[in-house]
Amino acid sequence: MRQSTNYELMTALALEMKVRRKELGLSQEDLAGRCDLDRPYISLIEVARKQPTLSVLYRLSEALELPLGSFMERVQERYLQGVARNF
């Protein structure tokens, strides 16, 4: 599997998560509680060092009160912006 642009994608997810979480006034601890995930793991995602699977993405979208499609749409937007910045 090619691995080149994974980091950009993880960064896009990290940013979107952090922004949305703060919009809701939640701490990482709160978010972890909402989706029944490990708190340090949430932190690792938000610093773009871990890459969740589909089920985790879904539970994050629920906890962030966004439909999965909208959540991923926002991630993709940030991703494309990030890629475009490299020119």
Place this chain on the structure above:
Amino acid sequence: MRQSTNYELMTALALEMKVRRKELGLSQEDLAGRCDLDRPYISLIEVARKQPTLSVLYRLSEALELPLGSFMERVQERYLQGVARNF
């Protein structure tokens, strides 16, 4: 991490992938080639036995010529239908 509804989600992804792939007239082999993934692995996803990470989902969405948001929106729709069927 709770694991209860992961299977429903994997099934929703499996169905959406298979339908969309055939809409494009692609074989699993073609699809694997487009997103540079293992062909048997594609098969495992389509029988709901593997759960991809974000970067794989993204590459699948590219290969299936759908924005990530739309792709995940469709998956979620199928997922909610599948869950609703259990009542």
Place this chain on the structure above:
DNA sequence: GTGTAGACTCATGTCGACA
């Protein structure tokens, strides 16, 4: 409240092969 570390279990993703 957040980032990071180590150690751990188990799943992802790859590869070769076979029905």
Place this chain on the structure above:
DNA sequence: ATGTCGACATGAGTCTACA
């Protein structure tokens, strides 16, 4: 062309603990 298997390396996700 698809599903499945075994074996493998790497990474996801948990837990405890500390700055």
